[in-house]
Amino acid sequence: MYDLIPSSPEGFLVISHIMTMQSNGIIRIAVQRSGRLSEGSLNLLRSMGLQFETYQNRLFTTCRNMPVDILSLRDDDIPEYVQDGIADLGIVGSNLLDENSATVERLLPLDFGYCTLALAVPEQNSIQSVCGLSGKKIATSYPNTLKRYLAQKEINAEVIVLRGCVEIAPALRIADAICDLVSTGSTLRTNRLRILETVSRNQAVLIRTPRPSPAKQKIIGKLLLRASGVREARVFKYIMFNLPARKLKDVKTLVPGCDSPTVMPLADPQMIAVHSVVEEERFWEVVERIKECGGSGILVTPIEKFIR
Ligand code: PRT
Numbered sequence: 001m002y003d004l005i006p007s008s009p010e011g012f013l014v015i016s017h018i019m020t021m022q023s024n025g026i027i028r029i030a031v032q033r034s035g036r037l038s039e040g041s042l043n044l045l046r047s048m049g050l051q052f053e054t055y056q057n058r059l060f061t062t063c064r065n066m067p068v069d070i071l072s073l074r075d076d077d078i079p080e081y082v083q084d085g086i087a088d089l090g091i092v093g094s095n096l097l098d099e100n101s102a103t104v105e106r107l108l109p110l111d112f113g114y115c116t117l118a119l120a121v122p123e124q125n126s127i128q129s130v131c132g133l134s135g136k137k138i139a140t141s142y143p144n145t146l147k148r149y150l151a152q153k154e155i156n157a158e159v160i161v162l163r164g165c166v167e168i169a170p171a172l173r174i175a176d177a178i179c180d181l182v183s184t185g186s187t188l189r190t191n192r193l194r195i196l197e198t199v200s201r202n203q204a205v206l207i208r209t210p211r212p213s214p215a216k217q218k219i220i221g222k223l224l225l226r227a228s229g230v231r232e233a234r235v236f237k238y239i240m241f242n243l244p245a246r247k248l249k250d251v252k253t254l255v256p257g258c259d260s261p262t263v264m265p266l267a268d269p270q271m272i273a274v275h276s277v278v279e280e281e282r283f284w285e286v287v288e289r290i291k292e293c294g295g296s297g298i299l300v301t302p303i304e305k306f307i308r
């Protein structure tokens with residue numbers, strides 16, 4: 001028996017449907033059915049080479065080319081489904097994992113669904129730091145995470161739990177401050193709120209059930225390699241440039257590549273061509289250093305897949 005309590009009636013429906021299915025070694029991946037992580041999750045699975053169709057309101061999709069089923073669920077249900085082995089893998093926001101006590105293994109951050117969980121107060125409010133929240137009311141949908149944070153900072157505030165529309169709580173005088181997810185910041189601006197402090201930085205994460213069978217673990221291992229390949233391809237760019245040969249030692253540490261950069265001779269014996277990969281976030285810093293070392297003809301291309 002599962003001790004799972006799904007957060008929606010639909011959850012019961014999914015469980016009963018799955019319980020009637022034969023356990024046939026097929027890997028089940030749970031993704032958000034309709035929300036901010038849906039498109040990113042399906043794009044990732046397609047980039048991993050999985051071929052499938054998606055139709056609205058379908059709970060299951062079977063992949064054509066791999067022993068994989070995709071379950072489309074409410075995001076809140078995914079951690080428990082994965083914990084209890086109803087799904088073998090899942091994609092959810094790390095904010096949900098921090099909030100939820102489900103026991104799952106975090107396999108890989110996925111580089112989409114970026115947001116922060118932030119404390120915010122009305123623009124005109126005189127509170128300037130989190131210490132000013134002592135004795136105040138804070139509205140949030142993330143009470144566990146917030147309580148942990150407040151305990152860590154030794155702030156004694158009252159936590160008001162709201163399931164939605166947290167941003168209007170100060171205007172309704174339900175709370176003095178809010179603790180909510182922020183991505184573009186436009187909701188805060190519209191409601192004339194300003195960020196006081198970031199509680200956590202979040203993104204979508206690939207999670208795994210704690211005890212997959214050895215047969216399933218083999219397929220999960222393959223899927224993980226593919227997911228890492230897709231992620232690394234997003235994080236890295238392929239870079240090519242010409243360089244005075246004598247400067248190679250200066251540049252080598254900047255663009256180490258997988259093991260070592262590829263170096264090729266040019267018609268001019270004083271010059272070489274260097275090919276390597278560079279992380280997107282270090283990109284401009286690296287290009288500036290290459291230029292300082294006399295690098296020229298710097299070409300950068302996206303990477304389709306990158307397996308280390
Ligand atoms: O129906 P279901 O339960 O599946 O979906 P949901 O409505 O609970 O979740 P959804 O789709 O809103 O969010 C799913 C996940 O996306 C979250 O758990 C986060 O990991 C991630 N994510 C990324 C966000 C945001 N960005 C985000 N901005 N989740 C919610 N928001 C909300 C936020 O709560 C606030 O209301 O968007 C508003 C702020 O957005 P900005 O752009 O105005 O700052």
Ligand code: ZN
Nearest residue numbers: 074075076077
């Ligand atoms: Zn949800």
